Amino acid sequence: MKVWDANQDRAALSNPAGDNLLAVCELTVNFCSNHEPESQVLKHVGFTIANAEIVALLGESGCGKTTTALSLIQSLPPDARITAGSIVFNGRSLLGLNEARLREIRGSEISIIYQDADVLNPVMRVGNQVMEMLRAHQSGKAVQMREDICALFMSLGLEDCDRIYHSFPHQLSGGQRRRVAVAQALICKPRLIIADEPTAWLDSETTAEILAVFRHLRQVYGTAFLLISHDPDALMAADRVLVMYGGEIVESGPRREIFERPKHPYTTALLECSKRTNTVTDCSFISRRLPCIPGHAPDPSEVLPGCAFSSRCGHRMEVCESRHPDLHEVSQAHAVRCFQYETTS
């Protein structure tokens, strides 16, 4: 049995841009649909990803996580446009590149695992779809490529790989389709993988297998990951965590620091929700109510002068509604966008 990746050593770990593989600065994205006022979905988002680093992006549904991911490879929907900011990948700016250059980068240097399960072509066998990705960026013998793909399928837990290779997407289960989509993103061994809910629709055993492949890629090829997930198992793989709320980054720091000592009220509330309530045996209705953050997420079309979380925050002060908070460093590499920590900075 041939092992996936044994033939390649494109472990180009040298990096002209110093430590950072990707630097996003002041990224602002507006959506302008025809029947609604223009809304700012991303507001001055800035972060960096180093080589071989796994960065997790957390946040409420609709807060702009997927928009951030899509703007990195510039495949935003047609009604969205990047109005300000810069994206520097591997020492070169991605925003000025033409479509042909971008196509070379997409897939081979930055690849994405999409959130939707319907990214596969319904009239093409899934093996050929992965092969298509490999053919677009590399040359080689078809037999060799097929062996590579089968080996990757095996390591992702698709054991029946001959059957899977020749299947159409509708003949596979949701979890199997998901893993084929993951294989498509991994097959070219890119420098940066954007994984939008990579473990959705998968059981914990398969999740572990996929995360093992991620760790392996990182160790051997120095691949960096931007991991968008709510799955606690997947989040444990991250080195650093960015918390997003209402289109901006409200807290960033090392994973352990964020999970053990969260500073921003939103992060605290979110982590509070994931705590297990041990009242399962008590079947009365009240005790079975699960904790959640009251209120609604802010509407991106409304421009608020103050903090976006202020209407749902338990520690609201007067200043929260009148002025927009800045990111304050509370400790090394741990920054929070909240007025509570303004004095300590």
Added chain:
Amino acid sequence: MDSAPTFALEARGLCKTFVRGRWWHNRLRHCALENVNLALQQRTTLALVGKSGCGKTALAMCLVGLEQPDRGEIVLNGQSLQTLNRPSAIAARKEVQLVFQDSGSALNPRMSAMQIVEEPLVLCGKYSRKQRWDLAAAMMERVGISPKWSHRQPSEFSGGQKQRLAIARALVLQPKVLIMDEIFVGLDRSIQNQIANLLMELQQSHGLSYLCISHNLGLVSQFADRVAVMDKGRIVDETSSSDFSARAQGDSATVSTPCQQGPSALGTSAGA
């Protein structure tokens, strides 16, 4: 109501085999369901867990009538659906609603959010335009989608919002049984809990029964009353959720070990 059967939905000896390939030399048989017996009690939540590809979605499809089982019987409120004639079977089917696994692709991309939610009401043909609008708006509000977004199309919603829209569509007909295929995927914990609370509230007020397919064992053990475990097309175990969560905690240690061994195991094989 006095003669209400104990089980809202029952599957008796369900079998389903998918056949692939038109000719004898490339024909493949994949047995998705093998003699599945499952009973969902009235006003309770039954969770269905199992490995990816073990037949959970195939079972859900058979139960709502989107796939025809090869053998076996589906009993809804004490009535076998196979014995009913077509009009009454269709009427009975309204009582069972399914929330699809991938809500993003289950919503019509050309419809507005309001049209999507009120479509079941249009199809059942019993409500006036005003009533439909009110019911749909109220349901959208309940799942946390503001009715002022009602003219938006699915592409303008985030993944989590689409998920909630799909739930609103399933609930708007006020079914008796709701089958939910991985509805908590892609949602943050606060919204997962919010939806679980909403579903539990509706269960109390409307007497709903749920069959919930999920991989999220933490949430399942809090949300469900009973848990059924499926493997390779068979139901291998069925316990109460408290027993299950106690066992799952024991199992989580064994599950996490391959994850830790994984990279090194892969590393050695890559070098070989």
